[in-house]
Amino acid sequence: MTLPGRPEVGDDLSEFSLIRRFFSPPASRRDVVLGVGDDCALLRVPEGRELAVSIDTLVEGVHFLPAADPEALGHKALAVSLSDLAAMAADPAWATLALTLPQPDVTWLKPFSHGLQTLAERFGVQLVGGDTTRGPVTTITLQAHGLVPEGLGLLRSGAQLGDAIYVTGCPGDAALALAMRLGRFPTDDRWQPYLSQRLDRPEPRVAAGLALRGIATACIDVSDGLAADLGHILRASGVGGCIRIPDLPLSPALAALGEGPHAARFALAGGDDYELCFTAPPALEHVLERAFAGLDCGFARIGEVQAHRELRCLDADGREVETEQGYRHF
């Protein structure tokens, strides 16, 4: 029987052949008892581990442009969920995918699944299930599952008075890249390849998240903007804090914007960076440095947790600066 709104069974690209062709990777994990193909996947959570689960949706016209490179989209769909696992200090394990398409299109599906699968292999993730439906716009929902030793998951609510505030990598690049792409900011050819990479193929900070186990008191990934996401930590922890704008780690691309408000604005309010913002006792900074040695991103101390219940952004003279909010979901 053909379900209304679904590709017909028997089509070259029926739901079943589509999943079999593009989303049935070979078994790569011994904790997958049963992968794609049955009503459910069967997965084994090792004793002493907690299961961390995160789901994200990317909607055409909202989160990506209709002309977006499908290979990069496959990467990003998984990367944003792995970033949430990183923020909880969870080790990525499995993923499931729900895909809505106006019509099945091999020239889109092939590079999309390649982008997704390439990143999955890099992080030892096995795709264990999926669903495909026909719908008005391309919509990609990806759920990632990770494992964390009992009690070691990093929450938003653990920040303590006196903790320092840190961020990995260089926040603000993705927002600058998007502003240039949309013609809202003059483009600079020198930084175009770097910035496109930062926006289209974010690198989930999984190794950094694992390094923070037992050191950080709270953590979040920067998806909506550094100030907005740090605000989530401070509210959940019942504290406030400050960011010192001159201490923000700017990439050369952002630093090239020079003096003036733009660079700080991108770094504080720009979304889509997928860096980690975390708090930790400053006395453990040497432990942090050892934990990050050999990782592909550094970290910078950008402020302090304080008692007043708000986030203040301070300039070089310690004066408070008005800042914008980050991305709003509705």
Ligand SMILES: [Mg+2]
């Ligand atoms: Mg998050």
